[in-house]
Amino acid sequence: MSREEILSKVKTAFVSVLEHENFQLSDETTANDVDGWESITHMMIITEVEKTFNIKFKLMDLMNMNNVGDLINSIESELQA
Amino acid sequence: MEFVKRLQESIEKHVDHNVLCINGVFYTYQDFALEISKIRLAITTEIEDSEKLIGLVTNDDLLTYASIIALWLEGKAYVPVNPEVPFERNAKVFELTETKYVLDSSDNSVYKDYRVIASKGIVDTEINLTPKQFSGDQLAYILFTSGTTGLPKGVPITFDNVQALVGAIDVESTFNLIPSDRCLQMFELTFDFSVVTYLFPLLSGSCMYTIPKGAIKYFYIFKLINEEKLTVLTMVPSIINYLRPYFGEINAPDVRYCSFGGGALHSDIAKEWSDCLPNCKIFNYYGPTEFTVYSGFYPYHKNTDTKSHNGIIAIGTPQQDTLYLVVDENNEEVVIGETGELCLGGPQITPGYWKNEERNAQSFFMKNENGKSVRYYKTGDLCLKDEEGDFLYVGRADFQVKIRGYRVELAEIEFHAKFKSEQKVNMVALDITNALGNAELGLAIESEEFDSEYIFDYMKIKMPSYMIPMHVRFIKEFPHSINGKIDRKELRKHFNIN
Numbered sequence: 121m122s123r124e125e126i127l128s129k130v131k132t133a134f135v136s137v138l139e140h141e142n143f144q145l146s147d148e149t150t151a152n153d154v155d156g157w158e159s160i161t162h163m164m165i166i167t168e169v170e171k172t173f174n175i176k177f178k179l180m181d182l183m184n185m186n187n188v189g190d191l192i193n194s195i196e197s198e199l200q201a
Numbered sequence: 202m203e204f205v206k207r208l209q210e211s212i213e214k215h216v217d218h219n220v221l222c223i224n225g226v227f228y229t230y231q232d233f234a235l236e237i238s239k240i241r242l243a244i245t246t247e248i249e250d251s252e253k254l255i256g257l258v259t260n261d262d263l264l265t266y267a268s269i270i271a272l273w274l275e276g277k278a279y280v281p282v283n284p285e286v287p288f289e290r291n292a293k294v295f296e297l298t299e300t301k302y303v304l305d306s307s308d309n310s311v312y313k314d315y316r317v318i319a320s321k322g323i324v325d326t327e328i329n330l331t332p333k334q335f336s337g338d339q340l341a342y343i344l345f346t347s348g349t350t351g352l353p354k355g356v357p358i359t360f361d362n363v364q365a366l367v368g369a370i371d372v373e374s375t376f377n378l379i380p381s382d383r384c385l386q387m388f389e390l391t392f393d394f395s396v397v398t399y400l401f402p403l404l405s406g407s408c409m410y411t412i413p414k415g416a417i418k419y420f421y422i423f424k425l426i427n428e429e430k431l432t433v434l435t436m437v438p439s440i441i442n443y444l445r446p447y448f449g450e451i452n453a454p455d456v457r458y459c460s461f462g463g464g465a466l467h468s469d470i471a472k473e474w475s476d477c478l479p480n481c482k483i484f485n486y487y488g489p490t491e492f493t494v495y496s497g498f499y500p501y502h503k504n505t506d507t508k509s510h511n512g513i514i515a516i517g518t519p520q521q522d523t524l525y526l527v528v529d530e531n532n533e534e535v536v537i538g539e540t541g542e543l544c545l546g547g548p549q550i551t552p553g554y555w556k557n558e559e560r561n562a563q564s565f566f567m568k569n570e571n572g573k574s575v576r577y578y579k580t581g582d583l584c585l586k587d588e589e590g591d592f593l594y595v596g597r598a599d600f601q602v603k604i605r606g607y608r609v610e611l612a613e614i615e616f617h618a619k620f621k622s623e624q625k626v627n628m629v630a631l632d633i634t635n636a637l638g639n640a641e642l643g644l645a646i647e648s649e650e651f652d653s654e655y656i657f658d659y660m661k662i663k664m665p666s667y668m669i670p671m672h673v674r675f676i677k678e679f680p681h682s683i684n685g686k687i688d689r690k691e692l693r694k695h696f697n698i699n
Contacts, residue, residue, distance in 0.1 A: 152415050158666070159605070160641065162417045163443055167636075179447035183424040185417075 121199060126173075126192050133168040137161055147189030173199060202337060202360045204367040205273050207404055209330040212237070212270075215406030218380055221263055222410045222429065228263045230406065234330060236267035237274070239323040240304065244275055247318055248302050253340065256295055256303035256315065257281045259390035261411050264306035264320040266399060269342075269390075272304075276335030278357075279304075279342050281391045284311075285414065286665040290353065294345050297355055297555060337361035343555060344393050344490055347601075347668065349612040351620070355555030356393075362493040363396070365548035369520040370401065375482060375500065376458060378405035384433040387412050387422060387440070393490040394463050394606065398435045407433070419443040423451065430455040437463040437606030441474045442637045451477040462486035462495065463606035465594060467638065468509040475503040487516035487594070490608075491564075491578050493549035496523050499591065510593035516584070517591055523547040524570070525592055526577060527584055532566050540595050543584040544577040546570075551578070602632040604640055604667045614642065614660070614668055621659040624648055627679060629687055630670060633696045643696045644670035647679045672696050 131145050134154070138161060143154040151157040157165070169191070170176055175198035185191055212220075216231040248255065257268055257279040272279050280298050282291035288311060295303070295315065303312045306320045337360045348354035370376065378384070384402045386409040388395035402409045410425050412418055419440050425431050432455050444451065456478045466485050475483060488496040499517025500506055508515040519525045524546040527535050535541040546568075553561040564579050583595040600611040614630035622628070627647035632640040646653065653673055660669050680691035 150415075151417065159418050159443075160635075160639070160671070163419075163637065179420075179423060179444075179450040182447070183420045183427065185420070 123192055123196070126195050127188075129172050130169060130188070130191065130195070133165055133172055137164045137168055145188050147187065147192070149188040150186060169195065175199065202273075202276075202332060202335065202364065204364050204400075204404070205332040205360070207367075208270060208273070209332060211404050211406050212330055215380055218406050219408040220403070221266065222408060223261060223263065224411075224413045227408075232263065233267060233270075234328045235325070236264055236320075237270045237330060238328045239326050240264070240268050240271040240318075240320050241274055241329065242326050243318050243320070243323050244271055244277070244304075247316070248277075252277075252302060254278050254280050254298050254300050254343065256300045256305075256312070257390070258303065258305040258307060258310070258312070259283050260306045261414050262306050265390065268304045268306070268320055269399070270403075273341060273360075274330060274332045276333050276339050276360075278340035281342070281344070283389055283391045283665065286391075287662045289662055290664065294353060294355075297345075297353075298343055335360070337364060338552075342396070344391060346490055346608045347610040347613050349610045349616075351613055351616040351663075354557065354560065356490045356551050357553075357555055358493050358551055362549050362551065363400070365522060366397075366493045366495060367400070367404070369522060369549070370397075370495070372521050376460075376484065378402060378407050378433065380406035382407035382433050382457070383429055383431045384409050385422060385425060385431050385435060386410060387418060387436060388606075392607065393494050394435070394437070397460075397494050402433075423447075426451075426453045426456065432457045434459040436461060437603075438466045438470070439464060439605050439639045441470055442639050445470060445473065445637065448473050448477055453478050454480050456481045458482050458484065460484040460486055460498075462488065464603045466501075466514040467512050468507060468514055469512065470638070471501055471514055472503045472507070475501070485514045485516060487592075489545075489578070489580050489582075491551045491580075492523075492545045492547075493551070496520060496545050496547075496549065497525070497592075508587075508591055508593070510585070510595060513594050515591050515593045519545075519547075519592075523549065524575060524577075525584075525586070526568070527586055527592075528579075532568070532577075532579075537586055537588060540583050540585045542598055543580045543582045543592065545580060546575040546577045550576060602640055602642075604632070604642060607665075607667050609642070609668055614644070614664070614670065617660050617663045618644060618656050618670075621656045622653075624651060627687075629679070629689065629692060631689060631693055631696065633672065633693055633698055635698060641672065641698065642668070642670040643672040643674065643693075643698075645679070645692050645695065646673065646675050647677070648675055649677065650675040672698055 138156045181194040219227045220230045220233045221228045303315045310317045341360045343357045345353035386398040483501040484498045486498040497519040499515040526544045527541040611630040629645045631643045674695045680688040682688045
């Protein structure tokens with residue numbers, strides 16, 4: 121799966137949790153850039169992403185996830201594992 | 202004031218120790234002492250002595266903590282406002298307290314209509330931490346919690362109240378901080394739990410680790426435990442609910458103490474969490490803002506001390522000088538084993554809600570105890586006392602809920618939503634438990650579906666983000682119970698959020 125495909129599926133997960141589409145996602149996007157992305161919704165987004173890709177993140181990865189780029193990197197490495 | 206004097210002694214004694222770690226940057230007690238002295242000088246030169254309540258913008262920085270201590274050395278109270286909360290609500294807090302001066306470490310203060318003392322960039326001065334003489338009935342802080350009428354409710358706490366808290370924790374021999382401790386300070390300073398997470402480390406010369414605003418709290422906390430080897434954790438239970446799916450990956454042998462408060466601690470998760478912290482003592486604290494943070498605790502141990510009621514860990518016994526009383530609707534004590542409302546008496550009790558006589562008449566009462574008249578605060582929490590003298594938490598008596606440790610009056614949400622709505626229809630705010638066991642807010646609207654976005658936009662300028670419902674459902678007709686009340690239990694079933 122290419123990074124673009126991953127990003128597009130990630131966007132779908134964000135929309136389904138946040139219930140709006142008023143945001144752009146790029147590697148540098150952080151929680152501060154997206155309305156409604158905070159502690160609770162973050163966990164919901166993580167769960168949604170795990171379901172979409174049928175993967176399970178490790179706490180070590182989640183702990184260092186600071187932007188969408190980090191999220192996609194983690195998805196990529198989980199998909200290869 | 203003894204504890205303020207002890208703060209001075211601790212800061213002076215530990216100058217070469219770290220006091221705070223904020224976003225990876227460490228500050229020493231020496232840095233802290235200097236900032237306190239600078240801010241203190243600004244306070245004494247710019248604020249008249251008669252002005253006792255001073256606004257404080259709660260940024261996550263050294264200056265904000267230094268401002269609290271500087272105010273206390275001068276016998277003044279801080280009135281904290283969170284910069285992330287809508288300006289309008291913060292302005293309301295200052296209006297209610299008639300606050301004229303605001304200490305603000307922001308680069309550009311938004312409090313233009315007040316006399317702002319910018320705590321950043323004050324010129325150097327001599328270190329002076331000797332507290333002024335002042336009376337213990339002066340206020341140390343005022344915190345505002347959610348109120349039912351749309352107005353936040355002010356809880357003033359005196360220096361004597363804080364002194365009584367410090368005294369009660371001091372005599373507790375099972376909890377002793379030492380200068381080498383690394384303590385979690387995860388709380389926003391407008392939240393009363395923060396008082397114990399900055400005050401006790403400062404009195405012991407320990408180092409506090411804060412959570413940067415905007416960070417995903419529970420993951421950042423794990424990062425601190427893992428990388429900074431924290432030794433003392435003080436948390437709301439919702440944090441471990443979030444971390445629960447990852448407990449298998451957590452092993453933190455450095456943690457000595459883990460204190461919970463601000464919400465119900467469930468026994469199943471407490472046991473699992475305890476397995477992650479092999480060398481740790483766990484305390485389940487209880488206490489409302491009105492009683493200066495903590496009123497007592499239960500010492501949990503996964504094998505030996507697991508007392509619980511309906512899966513919720515006991516709140517144990519009252520601490521030194523505190524009285525617990527479980528009463529019926531006539532404020533008469535109920536018998537052992539019977540459920541009633543928990544009331545608290547003792548030196549940590551607030552003088553009363555800020556300028557709110559009506560509320561004070563409802564929430565406080567006097568009772569004769571062995572010839573002495575004792576003033577009690579009615580917590581709104583339902584509890585029972587068992588044969589061994591332990592108190593067990595049963596539930597809330599009213600429509601107050603806890604969202605991430607914050608107290609929320611559901612009526613306040615309904616008030617703002619109904620006020621703004623053009624459709625004058627029934628609305629009910631509900632707490633809904635998500636898959637992780639945490640409460641989320643929902644708003645049920647008795648109507649055909651309509652565009653409610655403007656109502657939410659309005660609520661966002663009126664209330665902090667944790668009070669904004671995350672789910673909305675339109676229901677043509679609300680379910681009612683036999684006695685004609687809206688059936689909230691039934692209504693909750695419309696929110697299938699998991």
